[in-house]
Amino acid sequence: MIDEGVIHFQAVHRQRPLEARRFGEAACRLIAWREILARTGLVGQQAELYGGFGYGNVSCRVGPPSAPRRRRAFLITGTQTSGKACVSLADLCVVESCDPRRNRVESHGQVLPSSESLTHGTIYDLGAHIRFVFHAHSPTIWRRAAALRIPTTDPDVPYGSPEMAREVERLWRGSSLSELRILAMGGHEDGVIAFGRTAEEAGQVTLRFLARAYEAACAEGGGLCSV
Numbered sequence: 578m579i580d581e582g583v584i585h586f587q588a589v590h591r592q593r594p595l596e597a598r599r600f601g602e603a604a605c606r607l608i609a610w611r612e613i614l615a616r617t618g619l620v621g622q623q624a625e626l627y628g629g630f631g632y633g634n635v636s637c638r639v640g641p642p643s644a645p646r647r648r649r650a651f652l653i654t655g656t657q658t659s660g661k662a663c664v665s666l667a668d669l670c671v672v673e674s675c676d677p678r679r680n681r682v683e684s685h686g687q688v689l690p691s692s693e694s695l696t697h698g699t700i701y702d703l704g705a706h707i708r709f710v711f712h713a714h715s716p717t718i719w720r721r722a723a724a725l726r727i728p729t730t731d732p733d734v735p736y737g738s739p740e741m742a743r744e745v746e747r748l749w750r751g752s753s754l755s756e757l758r759i760l761a762m763g764g765h766e767d768g769v770i771a772f773g774r775t776a777e778e779a780g781q782v783t784l785r786f787l788a789r790a791y792e793a794a795c796a797e798g799g800g801l802c803s804v
């Protein structure tokens with residue numbers, strides 16, 4: 578299903594700049610890892626992929642650790658910023674609340690939040706210790722999710738939907754998701770989500786599985802060709 582970049586939720590958005598003093602440090606940490614994901618092709622925008630829409634997005638929590646579920650504020654890249662060569666605080670926004678059951682997101686910033694904000698919010702709701710969520714696109718990982726033992730959501734559950742929240746909770750309870758810190762989105766072509774207590778943890782999980790997927794691809798074909 579090609580519906581990358583399409584906002585499915587009800588967005589209540591206040592258009593105002595984010596304060597650099599409050600969000601600048603977190604933004605630069607996110608932008609640094611987004612750059613690495615962009616250079617490895619895990620975030621980006623190409624005319625021949627996903628109907629030409631941008632793909633992949635990153636977020637980090639900015640609210641207090643004790644915030645209750647659905648009100649765990651996070652900083653996230655804005656919708657359709659995945660293909661940008663230069664990214665700054667102006668390309669991010671803050672999601673203040675995120676309610677998958679009501680399909681509703683409240684946010685502020687100069688750009689609208691990523692179309693996958695509900696999925697990010699669902700991951701933060703799994704545990705207060707989760708501080709960073711990276712959503713990447715990798716056919717190399719996604720097609721080998723079973724071989725790499727990556728927990729995978731039901732292919733019939735569309736991304737960014739209330740059903741996806743229930744599906745992620747099911748995996749959290751019944752699989753090695755909390756240990757591996759990565760899942761594949763069965764109903765969202767090439768989509769994977771990694772998370773961690775820190776940006777390094779979420780990034781290393783993503784890159785570790787990319788390396789394992791390349792290793793498997795190399796073994797399958799007796800070598801590996803860059804494309």
Ligand SMILES: [Zn+2]
Binds near residue numbers: 581632
């Ligand atoms: Zn995606």
